[in-house]
Amino acid sequence: MLKKQTVWLLTMLSLVVVLSVYYITTPEEIKNDVAMTGAEKAEKAEAAKEAKKDGEAEVTVEEAEDGTVVSVSNDELFATIRMQLEDSRNAKKESLEDIVASKEASAAEKSAARDEMNAIDEAVANEEILETFIKSNGYDDALVRIEGEKVKVTVKAKESSASEANKIIQLVSSEMKGMEDVAVTLEPSNQ
Numbered sequence: 001m002l003k004k005q006t007v008w009l010l011t012m013l014s015l016v017v018v019l020s021v022y023y024i025t026t027p028e029e030i031k032n033d034v035a036m037t038g039a040e041k042a043e044k045a046e047a048a049k050e051a052k053k054d055g056e057a058e059v060t061v062e063e064a065e066d067g068t069v070v071s072v073s074n075d076e077l078f079a080t081i082r083m084q085l086e087d088s089r090n091a092k093k094e095s096l097e098d099i100v101a102s103k104e105a106s107a108a109e110k111s112a113a114r115d116e117m118n119a120i121d122e123a124v125a126n127e128e129i130l131e132t133f134i135k136s137n138g139y140d141d142a143l144v145r146i147e148g149e150k151v152k153v154t155v156k157a158k159e160s161s162a163s164e165a166n167k168i169i170q171l172v173s174s175e176m177k178g179m180e181d182v183a184v185t186l187e188p189s190n191q
Helices: 004-025 038-053 074-101 107-136 162-175
Strands: 059-063 069-073 141-147 150-157 181-188
Touching (some): 107 141, 150 162
8 A cells, every 4th residue: 555645746746747738738828817707718618619610629618616717638637537536535535534543533423434434435436337337338438426326427429419428327327226316528539
């Protein structure tokens, strides 16, 4: 098992590499934007659609939960999200491990912390199963995030249509019983 410091160092180094590549490959006009209002976000999204029509490299513009705008190229999107998800889950598991190891925590609190750690591990395992299953059905790449009873799926597909999204929802529902709240986002494949 890797030490926490080693994992942290590798995570930070990979983040620096991803950000460096992103900064180098980002067009100059986008580099100057630090924060955007709602109208500016709409303009950027429209500009990204126009660039896609013109055959330029596609840039996906996203808004994070805290309201900040994050732009990631389509090829780096899945790797970046996976790293962020893994980091947040590792931090959550560390805090839960602290509760389990705490002398002040009650037996019920320790049990709840263990249950939550098991739920995180189960979600990770199910995500990996679903990603492999979706890719085995002819899709270039898949990113699955399970949050309780909700499943968010982002898939790189050659064609983007409602029928493709419905097909993926059916795949997820057939593989994971009880997961009825499935949201699918299709990203165009570069291949």
